[in-house]
Amino acid sequence: MVSETSFMHIVRPNVASPANSSIASPCKVKIHASASFQILEIVSKQILTPDKRVIGTLLGYRSDDGTEYEVRDVFMVPSSETGDSIAIDDHAHKTLFQLYKKAHPKEHVLGWFDGSKTINADTALIHDFFSKGSDRAFPYPAIYLNAKYLTENNEVTTPEISTYVGAAVGKSGATSGKVGWNVSSSSYIFSPVPNEVMSGTASEKLALNALTDSQYSESPVTVSATATDLSFLSSQIKSVTKTIDNLLYYINNASSSDSDIDLLRLLSNNLLDRPQYLTDLKELESHFRVHNQDVVMIEYLTKAVKEQIELIARLTASSEADRK
Amino acid sequence: MTSVIVVDSEFKECINEYGQIIDSANEKKILGEELNKFFDEKTNEIQDKEGLKKLIYTSSSAPVLSKLSDKEFESTFNLLIYILSELEGSLLSLFNEKSTLVESLVQCIPTEEPSLRDRKCIKATTILSVLNTIFNFLPETSKERVFILSTILKVVEQSYTSFELIQTSVGTQLVRWLENAGASVESIKQLFWKFISLDDQKRRETLDLIKSFTAKYSLTLEELQQLIKFALLSSTVDISFLVNNNVAKALQSFSNDEYAQLFQKYIKGELATSVPSDLKESQEFIYQKSRIVALAQFFVANEGKGIFKYSDIPSSLVSSSADFELILINSIKSGVIEGRLNQVEEVFALSRVNRFILAGDDESINKNWASVRQSLTEWKGALENIEEIVNATRENIVNSNSD
Numbered sequence: 001m002v003s004e005t006s007f008m009h010i011v012r013p014n015v016a017s018p019a020n021s022s023i024a025s026p027c028k029v030k031i032h033a034s035a036s037f038q039i040l041e042i043v044s045k046q047i048l049t050p051d052k053r054v055i056g057t058l059l060g061y062r063s064d065d066g067t068e069y070e071v072r073d074v075f076m077v078p079s080s081e082t083g084d085s086i087a088i089d090d091h092a093h094k095t096l097f098q099l100y101k102k103a104h105p106k107e108h109v110l111g112w113f114d115g116s117k118t119i120n121a122d123t124a125l126i127h128d129f130f131s132k133g134s135d136r137a138f139p140y141p142a143i144y145l146n147a148k149y150l151t152e153n154n155e156v157t158t159p160e161i162s163t164y165v166g167a168a169v170g171k172s173g174a175t176s177g178k179v180g181w182n183v184s185s186s187s188y189i190f191s192p193v194p195n196e197v198m199s200g201t202a203s204e205k206l207a208l209n210a211l212t213d214s215q216y217s218e219s220p221v222t223v224s225a226t227a228t229d230l231s232f233l234s235s236q237i238k239s240v241t242k243t244i245d246n247l248l249y250y251i252n253n254a255s256s257s258d259s260d261i262d263l264l265r266l267l268s269n270n271l272l273d274r275p276q277y278l279t280d281l282k283e284l285e286s287h288f289r290v291h292n293q294d295v296v297m298i299e300y301l302t303k304a305v306k307e308q309i310e311l312i313a314r315l316t317a318s319s320e321a322d323r324k
Numbered sequence: 325m326t327s328v329i330v331v332d333s334e335f336k337e338c339i340n341e342y343g344q345i346i347d348s349a350n351e352k353k354i355l356g357e358e359l360n361k362f363f364d365e366k367t368n369e370i371q372d373k374e375g376l377k378k379l380i381y382t383s384s385s386a387p388v389l390s391k392l393s394d395k396e397f398e399s400t401f402n403l404l405i406y407i408l409s410e411l412e413g414s415l416l417s418l419f420n421e422k423s424t425l426v427e428s429l430v431q432c433i434p435t436e437e438p439s440l441r442d443r444k445c446i447k448a449t450t451i452l453s454v455l456n457t458i459f460n461f462l463p464e465t466s467k468e469r470v471f472i473l474s475t476i477l478k479v480v481e482q483s484y485t486s487f488e489l490i491q492t493s494v495g496t497q498l499v500r501w502l503e504n505a506g507a508s509v510e511s512i513k514q515l516f517w518k519f520i521s522l523d524d525q526k527r528r529e530t531l532d533l534i535k536s537f538t539a540k541y542s543l544t545l546e547e548l549q550q551l552i553k554f555a556l557l558s559s560t561v562d563i564s565f566l567v568n569n570n571v572a573k574a575l576q577s578f579s580n581d582e583y584a585q586l587f588q589k590y591i592k593g594e595l596a597t598s599v600p601s602d603l604k605e606s607q608e609f610i611y612q613k614s615r616i617v618a619l620a621q622f623f624v625a626n627e628g629k630g631i632f633k634y635s636d637i638p639s640s641l642v643s644s645s646a647d648f649e650l651i652l653i654n655s656i657k658s659g660v661i662e663g664r665l666n667q668v669e670e671v672f673a674l675s676r677v678n679r680f681i682l683a684g685d686d687e688s689i690n691k692n693w694a695s696v697r698q699s700l701t702e703w704k705g706a707l708e709n710i711e712e713i714v715n716a717t718r719e720n721i722v723n724s725n726s727d
Contacts, residue, residue, distance in 0.1 A: 006464045010456045010493045014398040024449030124330040168399035170341045187331040244704045258539045258568040261683050267696045268679040285713045
């Protein structure tokens with residue numbers, strides 16, 4: 001599903017970077033759920049010093065043509081703003097990235113993030129820092145992620161994650177500077193690009209669902225994927241039954257509106273031709289028993305084969321010992 | 325969230341930079357020197373703002389801008405937008421319907437498709453990218469957004485741009501953007517149907533867009549005809565989902581129209597026997613689709629059966645066994661039918677068939693609601709005992725292992 005946005009994104013604008021692909025295609029940023037939590041944790045420090053910008057580095061994969069980004073991890077980079085200038089602790093950034101690179105050799109610096117309320121000249125300076133030089137996004141274009149969660153009056157609100165690419169302005173757009181051209185300005189048009197927060201693994205999805213389900217509960221959340229009892233199955237069956245009950249209740253009061261006709265279309269096309277044994281309890285039971293017997297048989301055979309292999313190994317070892 | 329321009333240089337430096345770029349494109353050193361004359365040498369302040377504006381406009385005509393390479397074009401235009409917005413005092417005045425800037429931009433569209441070797445030539449996607457940036461500069465409620473959207477559609481129509489590029493990025497939000505920008509209903513309808521006409525491959529996603537649009541806006545005869553033509557020529561066979569309340573009303577109002585009559589026949593599963601003269605070229609394609617729908621409707625009418633012999637199929641639908649197999653394969657490929665075909669025994673086991681639910685047909689709707697209700701109740705009943713079955717089976721396994 002495409003989320004509703006006020007901005008348009010047909011193709012990625014021209015960005016000033018040597019590895020910029022010449023093929024016009026749209027750009028997309030995927031943010032792993034764990035990375036988005038880390039970003040929020042880091043930018044939350046902004047509330048302590050509203051006038052000081054808290055920034056960090058985005059890490060992860062990117063496609064060769066620089067149109068798809070996958071943010072998998074982040075770290076904070078110390079910085080200080082004084083008047084019109086900003087000092088970024090390059091040494092800390094390099095050290096942390098080198099350390100990260102050892103564990104994740106295939107990942108790169110994708111860009112940077114902050115929790116700032118506005119985009120201004122300092123944003124362009126920081127973007128310039130992350131776009132140029134070694135151990136940064138260079139030669140690929142850097143992306144800028146803004147996690148805004150403070151209103152103009154510094155009141156905390158629901159975080160809004162926006163991602164941008166820095167489109168080139170003026171001479172910097174040319175791939176090679178012409179004779180006499182001095183291309184050093186850090187001018188950009190921050191163009192919004194779509195982003196989506198994604199959950200990578202099944203356990204992440206389970207954890208996210210559990211967090212969403214219990215957001216109003218005061219008791220601590222426990223998620224276990226290795227539960228040995230059948231409580232999980234039982235709770236899932238209860239939840240499906242509840243959904244069916246809700247659906248039946250809704251259907252009893254269905255109107256002839258377009259949305260109800262769409263629902264009928266969906267249900268008719270998917271429900272009415274299910275296999276008969278799903279509602280025939282006896283047949284379902286026999287199918288399940290047969291399936292379980294198959295599983296037990298496979299387990300038994302595996303065990304038998306394993307024992308045979310071990311026996312062969314022992315016999316070979318003892319015969320070799322006898323020869324000596 | 326809109327685009328933000330951040331320029332890290334003095335205004336005079338930007339003007340100089342622009343002059344250098346245009347001089348380099350013209351291979352003459354004239355503009356840079358002329359532009360410098362508008363600034364006070366000591367204070368760097370502009371002496372004749374109107375004169376400077378005029379010179380910038382005249383030096384940014386389409387023939388001059390077209391001399392730039394594709395890589396230079398977008399960034400130069402971005403700089404030009406910045407300079408003119410500073411001189412005009414606002415961005416909105418730059419992009420109204422009389423905008424010479426947008427006119428020059430559209431004139432830069434290549435008239436011929438560039439060859440693969442021609443890397444420097446300005447591409448249509450670059451023009452689209454600039455228009456994309458302009459659109460994002462404008463506030464959501466600004467009327468100028470309507471003009472930019474119509475310009476984008478014009479560029480796609482005139483150039484060799486693939487419709488796929490704007491299908492999702494523009495299509496899914498076009499109506500909402502137009503509504504938010506305060507466009508009139510006529511202009512929303514006009515731009516939407518213009519957008520639809522750009523899809524030469526009649527994609528399924530575009531049909532979905534038509535469906536959501538017609539749910540909101542009523543249809544005139546021309547619009548209904550455009551919908552019918554698009555739907556019949558698309559590769560999607562089951563187009564019954566397009567019939568919502570508004571479309572049903574329009575079909576009823578224009579029931580004498582030959583397009584409406586053909587469409588009614590098609591979605592009800594009756595075989596199409598003639599097509600309007602406009603569609604003569606695609607006659608065979610429409611007949612083939614109509615046969616698939618008619619076959620699916622036959623399966624729906626005999627849904628309790630499950631297994632069908634080749635001989636059960638009416639001869640009006642298929643002429644031979646080979647013909648039946650071919651039409652079945654096409655039906656399965658189009659997603660209307662699912663099942664297993666046994667060629668040796670000449671039987672077809674049906675597992676799923678699409679129901680053709682049409683708004684306005686209350687009798688069939690009530691019947692289908694009743695079937696869905698029954699199916700859901702049966703499913704609920706089965707679920708209630710699953711846990712019991714699993715527990716019992718588990719105990720059986722434990723007991724048999726311990727014996």
